[in-house]
Amino acid sequence: MxxxxxxxxxxxxxxxxxxxxxxxxxxxxxxxxxxxxxxxxxxxxxxxxxxxxxxxxxxxxxxxxxxxxxxxxxxxxxxxxxxxxxxxxxxxxxxxxxxxxxxxxxxxxxxxxxxxxxxxxxxxxxxxxxxxxxxxxxxxxxxxxxxxxxxxxxxxxxxxxxPPGRRMLAESVRPGDIALVSGVLGDHGAAILAARGDMDLTSDIRSDCQPLNHLIEAVLTAVPDIRAARDATRGGLASALNEVAYAAGVGIEITEADLPLRQEVRGICEILGLDPLYLANEGTLVLFVPPDQAVSALAAMKSVPAGRGARVIGKAVTAHPGTVIMKTVLGGARIVDMLVGEQLPRIC
Amino acid sequence: MxxxxxxxxxxxxxxxxxxxxxxxxxxxxxxxxxxxxxxxxxxxxxxxxxxxxxxxxxxxxxxxxxxxxxxxxxxxxxxxxxxxxxxxxxxxxxxxxxxxxxxxxxxxxxxxxxxxxxxxxxxxxxxxxxxxxxxxxxxxxxxxxxxxxxxxxxxxxxxxxxPPGRRMLAESVRPGDIALVSGVLGDHGAAILAARGDMDLTSDIRSDCQPLNHLIEAVLTAVPDIRAARDATRGGLASALNEVAYAAGVGIEITEADLPLRQEVRGICEILGLDPLYLANEGTLVLFVPPDQAVSALAAMKSVPAGRGARVIGKAVTAHPGTVIMKTVLGGARIVDMLVGEQLPRIC
The missing domain is CATH 3.30.1330.10 (PurM-like, N-terminal domain)
Structure with missing residues (x-):
C-alpha cells in the first residue's frame, strides 16, 4: 500500500x-x-x-x-x-x-x-x-x-x-456535374499490401494518408457551390462514386484514360489480380462541381500540395441512374459496381 | 457483377x-x-x-x-x-x-x-x-x-x-464538502464475475448499468452547487474518491459502516479475496456537495429511481491531502489507495 x-x-x-x-x-x-x-x-x-x-x-x-x-x-x-x-x-x-x-x-x-x-x-x-x-x-x-x-x-x-449555408451532400449531385479527383489513386492500398511483406513485393509506394481539410477549404473559396465531396477510402474510388450515384439517383461516367494511376500501382494490381479502382486511398478526394465551375475547381485543387495531381475523371449523367460506367482504354464500356465482398481486409 | x-x-x-x-x-x-x-x-x-x-x-x-x-x-x-x-x-x-x-x-x-x-x-x-x-x-x-x-x-x-455557469469539476471540492453515493456498490463487478462462470458462483446480482443523467439533473434542481460528480466505474469507489482527492488537493474520509453493500457482494468478495471498494459500478454516482446542502441532495437523489439507495458516506477534509482514509467497522482507520494494478480485467 x-x-x-x-x-x-x-x-x-x-x-x-x-x-x-x-x-x-x-x-x-x-x-x-x-x-x-x-x-x-x-x-x-x-x-x-x-x-x-x-x-x-x-x-x-x-x-x-x-x-x-x-x-x-x-x-x-x-x-x-x-x-x-x-x-x-x-x-x-x-x-x-x-x-x-x-x-x-x-x-x-x-x-x-x-x-x-x-x-x-x-x-x-x-x-x-x-x-x-x-x-x-x-x-x-x-x-x-x-x-x-x-x-x-x-x-x-x-x-x-x-458554416452557415454549406450543403455538401452526395444527394445534391445533378446530371452534368463534373467529377474530379485530387491525386493518384490506390497508393494507400498498394503501400499496405507491400508492407504486409507476404507478397514478396518491393515498392517505393507510400500511403497518401493526409488531412484534406485545407484542400477542401481552398476549393470552397474558389467554388462555393461544391455539390459533394468524398474521400475514397475503403472500397476505393469505385465505392465513393457508387455511393454518390446511389444517394443522388444519377448515373456516373468516368474515363479510364483519365484516371491518375502510378505505373507501379498498376503493376501491383496486375500481379495480384486486383482492380485499382477498389484500392483504398487515405488522402485523396473525389469532388463533384457544377460544370461551369470545373475549371476553377481544378485550378484551386492544383494550388494546394494535397491537390497537385488533380484531374477531371468524369461526370454525372441522367442515364443509368445509380450506376457507374467506365469508358475503357480499349473503347468499350464497363459497369464499375460496388464491391460485394472484400478485396483487402484491414486496410484502415 | x-x-x-x-x-x-x-x-x-x-x-x-x-x-x-x-x-x-x-x-x-x-x-x-x-x-x-x-x-x-x-x-x-x-x-x-x-x-x-x-x-x-x-x-x-x-x-x-x-x-x-x-x-x-x-x-x-x-x-x-x-x-x-x-x-x-x-x-x-x-x-x-x-x-x-x-x-x-x-x-x-x-x-x-x-x-x-x-x-x-x-x-x-x-x-x-x-x-x-x-x-x-x-x-x-x-x-x-x-x-x-x-x-x-x-x-x-x-x-x-x-448549461451556462455549471462548473462540476473534481478540483472544485473543498474541505467540509459531503460525499454521497447514489446506491449500492459493486453490483456491476460482482455480476460480471458471476457471469464469467469460471468461479462456480451462483448469484442473483445484476449489473447496475443505467444512465445517470436524469438523476444528476434532479439533484441539480435541488442543489445547483454540486461541486463534483463521478461515476464509480473501473477501479470502483476507491478510484473515484482518489481522483477527487488528487484533483482537489483535499483529504477524503469515509466510514465503512455507511457504505451501501449487498450482503451477497460482500460474500463474493470474501470468497475471492476482493475488496468491494474497487469493484466497478456502471450506474452509481459519487457526489460532493457543500455541507449545508447535503440533506437536500440526499432527498433529491432518493426521489429518483436511480438514487433510491443514496447514502452519505463521508466528507472532504483538510488533513492528508490527496489521500482517502476509511474508518473501519473495527474502530481503526486505513488508507484506501488507488489500485496499482488490475483487480478484474475487461470489466467494461
Missing part, C-alpha cells in the same frame, strides 16, 4: 500489461506519460469542455463522425495507425463541408504491446492533428489479453463546424 | 465475415440492416449534421467524451456490451454537468460473430439511448479476422451541452 498519489517520476514497464487497463495507478501513469503529455487535452475530467465562436454563427451546424482503425500492419510507408486515425476522421468531417476542430481517441491495446509503439502512435496522431489544425481533447484506453486483440486498435471521433 | 445498387430485400449471412468489413455492398447491407434501421441516424453521410438550441445560450459549452468497451462476457445479468457502451458515455457526460445529446458508435467485430448478437447489441444500445434521451447519430463498423479480436468491441463518443 502506497500513500503517495501525487505525480512522481515513474518508470513505466516496457510492455503493456493487463494492469494498465484496470482503472488504477498503472493506467493513470500510462495515460499521463504516453498520451496526455503529447496531446495536452484541456483538463483531466471525464469529458472535455469546449466552445468555438464559429459554432454560434446563425445557421452553423455541428458535424460529428467516428471511425475505428484496425489497419495491419500498424506501421507502413507514409504513416501508421496514428496518422490514419486522425486523417480519416478529419477527412470524414471535411468532406461534409465541416471545419474539423476536436477529436477524441480511444485505444484498445493488446497485452504485450511495447510502450514505444504507443509513443510512436501518439506522436503520429499529434503530428497529423497539428497538420490538420485540430486538437485531440479526450480519450480512453482499454487493455485486452494476448490473443483477444491484435496490437492496437484506435477509434477516433471528430467534431467540426459546418 | 450486379448492376442493381438500389436497396432490395437481402438475406444476410448468419455470421459476420471479413467481407462485411470491406467497404462494399456486404458492409452497407450489414450497416443498414443491423444498425441504421435501429438507430435511425439523420442521413447517410460520413458525418451527422447537428444543432441544438441549448448550445446557443451565451456561456454554454460543449462536452465531449469517449470510451471503448471490451467487457467479457458481452452479455451479463442486467445488460450487455450495448447497454454499457451507451450508459458509460452518457454518464461520463453527465458527471461533468452536461446534458447528453448525441452519441457515435464504432464496432470492431471479430469474424464469425453471429448477426443475431449484433442485433441484440444494437437493440440494447437503442433502449439505453431512449432511456437517457440521447440519439445515436453516426457510426462505423470494422471486421477483424478470427483470433484478432474477441467478439465485439464497441467505442462510443458522446456530445452534450453544459
Amino acid at each position: 502506497n500513500q503517495t498519489v501525487r505525480p512522481e517520476r515513474r518508470v513505466l514497464a516496457q510492455r503493456v500489461t493487463l494492469a494498465h487497463g484496470g482503472g488504477g495507478k498503472a493506467m493513470r501513469d500510462l495515460i499521463e506519460d504516453v498520451f496526455t503529455s503529447v496531446f495536452a487535452p484541456p483538463g483531466m475530467e471525464d469529458q472535455a469542455r469546449l466552445m468555438d465562436a464559429s459554432l454560434l454563427e446563425p445557421g452553423a451546424e455541428l458535424a460529428f463522425t467516428t471511425d475505428s482503425f484496425v489497419v495491419s500492419p500498424m506501421e507502413f510507408p507514409g504513416g501508421d495507425i496514428g496518422t490514419i486515425s486522425v486523417c480519416g476522421t478529419v477527412n470524414d468531417l471535411a468532406v461534409g463541408g465541416a471545419r474539423p476542430l476536436w477529436l477524441s481517441a480511444a485505444f484498445i491495446i493488446e497485452e504485450g504491446v511495447e510502450i514505444t509503439t504507443l509513443r510512436q502512435i501518439a506522436a503520429s496522431m499529434q503530428k497529423s492533428a497539428l497538420e490538420a489544425g485540430v486538437r485531440i481533447v479526450t480519450g480512453d484506453t482499454k487493455v485486452v489479453g494476448k490473443g483477444s486483440g491484435d496490437g492496437v486498435f484506435v477509434t477516433t471521433a471528430g467534431i467540426g463546424v459546418i | 450486379n448492376q442493381t445498387v438500389r436497396p432490395e430485400r437481402r438475406v444476410l449471412a448468419q455470421r459476420v465475415t471479413l467481407a462485411h468489413g470491406g467497404g462494399g455492398k456486404a458492409m452497407r447491407d450489414l450497416i443498414e440492416d443491423v444498425f441504421t434501421s435501429v438507430f435511425a441516424p439523420p442521413g447517410m453521410e460520413d458525418q451527422a449534421r447537428l444543432m441544438d438550441a441549448s448550445l446557443l445560450e451565451p456561456g454554454a459549452e460543449l462536452a465531449f467524451t469517449t470510451d471503448s468497451f471490451v467487457v467479457s462476457p458481452m452479455e451479463f445479468p442486467g445488460g450487455d456490451i450495448g447497454t454499457i457502451s451507451v450508459c458509460g458515455t452518457v454518464n461520463d457526460l453527465a458527471v461533468g454537468g452536461a446534458r447528453p445529446l448525441w452519441l457515435s458508435a464504432a464496432f470492431i467485430i471479430e469474424e464469425g460473430v453471429e448477426i443475431t448478437t449484433l442485433r441484440q447489441i444494437a437493440a440494447s444500445m437503442q433502449k439505453s439511448a431512449l432511456e437517457a434521451g440521447v440519439r445515436i447519430v453516426t457510426g462505423d463498423t470494422k471486421v477483424v479476422g478470427k483470433g484478432s479480436g474477441d467478439g465485439v468491441f464497441v467505442t462510443t463518443a458522446g456530445i452534450g451541452v453544459i
Whole structure:
C-alpha cells in the first residue's frame, strides 16, 4: 500500500500489461506519460469542455463522425495507425463541408504491446492533428489479453463546424456535374499490401494518408457551390462514386484514360489480380462541381500540395441512374459496381 | 457483377465475415440492416449534421467524451456490451454537468460473430439511448479476422451541452464538502464475475448499468452547487474518491459502516479475496456537495429511481491531502489507495 498519489517520476514497464487497463495507478501513469503529455487535452475530467465562436454563427451546424482503425500492419510507408486515425476522421468531417476542430481517441491495446509503439502512435496522431489544425481533447484506453486483440486498435471521433449555408451532400449531385479527383489513386492500398511483406513485393509506394481539410477549404473559396465531396477510402474510388450515384439517383461516367494511376500501382494490381479502382486511398478526394465551375475547381485543387495531381475523371449523367460506367482504354464500356465482398481486409 | 445498387430485400449471412468489413455492398447491407434501421441516424453521410438550441445560450459549452468497451462476457445479468457502451458515455457526460445529446458508435467485430448478437447489441444500445434521451447519430463498423479480436468491441463518443455557469469539476471540492453515493456498490463487478462462470458462483446480482443523467439533473434542481460528480466505474469507489482527492488537493474520509453493500457482494468478495471498494459500478454516482446542502441532495437523489439507495458516506477534509482514509467497522482507520494494478480485467 502506497500513500503517495501525487505525480512522481515513474518508470513505466516496457510492455503493456493487463494492469494498465484496470482503472488504477498503472493506467493513470500510462495515460499521463504516453498520451496526455503529447496531446495536452484541456483538463483531466471525464469529458472535455469546449466552445468555438464559429459554432454560434446563425445557421452553423455541428458535424460529428467516428471511425475505428484496425489497419495491419500498424506501421507502413507514409504513416501508421496514428496518422490514419486522425486523417480519416478529419477527412470524414471535411468532406461534409465541416471545419474539423476536436477529436477524441480511444485505444484498445493488446497485452504485450511495447510502450514505444504507443509513443510512436501518439506522436503520429499529434503530428497529423497539428497538420490538420485540430486538437485531440479526450480519450480512453482499454487493455485486452494476448490473443483477444491484435496490437492496437484506435477509434477516433471528430467534431467540426459546418458554416452557415454549406450543403455538401452526395444527394445534391445533378446530371452534368463534373467529377474530379485530387491525386493518384490506390497508393494507400498498394503501400499496405507491400508492407504486409507476404507478397514478396518491393515498392517505393507510400500511403497518401493526409488531412484534406485545407484542400477542401481552398476549393470552397474558389467554388462555393461544391455539390459533394468524398474521400475514397475503403472500397476505393469505385465505392465513393457508387455511393454518390446511389444517394443522388444519377448515373456516373468516368474515363479510364483519365484516371491518375502510378505505373507501379498498376503493376501491383496486375500481379495480384486486383482492380485499382477498389484500392483504398487515405488522402485523396473525389469532388463533384457544377460544370461551369470545373475549371476553377481544378485550378484551386492544383494550388494546394494535397491537390497537385488533380484531374477531371468524369461526370454525372441522367442515364443509368445509380450506376457507374467506365469508358475503357480499349473503347468499350464497363459497369464499375460496388464491391460485394472484400478485396483487402484491414486496410484502415 | 450486379448492376442493381438500389436497396432490395437481402438475406444476410448468419455470421459476420471479413467481407462485411470491406467497404462494399456486404458492409452497407450489414450497416443498414443491423444498425441504421435501429438507430435511425439523420442521413447517410460520413458525418451527422447537428444543432441544438441549448448550445446557443451565451456561456454554454460543449462536452465531449469517449470510451471503448471490451467487457467479457458481452452479455451479463442486467445488460450487455450495448447497454454499457451507451450508459458509460452518457454518464461520463453527465458527471461533468452536461446534458447528453448525441452519441457515435464504432464496432470492431471479430469474424464469425453471429448477426443475431449484433442485433441484440444494437437493440440494447437503442433502449439505453431512449432511456437517457440521447440519439445515436453516426457510426462505423470494422471486421477483424478470427483470433484478432474477441467478439465485439464497441467505442462510443458522446456530445452534450453544459448549461451556462455549471462548473462540476473534481478540483472544485473543498474541505467540509459531503460525499454521497447514489446506491449500492459493486453490483456491476460482482455480476460480471458471476457471469464469467469460471468461479462456480451462483448469484442473483445484476449489473447496475443505467444512465445517470436524469438523476444528476434532479439533484441539480435541488442543489445547483454540486461541486463534483463521478461515476464509480473501473477501479470502483476507491478510484473515484482518489481522483477527487488528487484533483482537489483535499483529504477524503469515509466510514465503512455507511457504505451501501449487498450482503451477497460482500460474500463474493470474501470468497475471492476482493475488496468491494474497487469493484466497478456502471450506474452509481459519487457526489460532493457543500455541507449545508447535503440533506437536500440526499432527498433529491432518493426521489429518483436511480438514487433510491443514496447514502452519505463521508466528507472532504483538510488533513492528508490527496489521500482517502476509511474508518473501519473495527474502530481503526486505513488508507484506501488507488489500485496499482488490475483487480478484474475487461470489466467494461
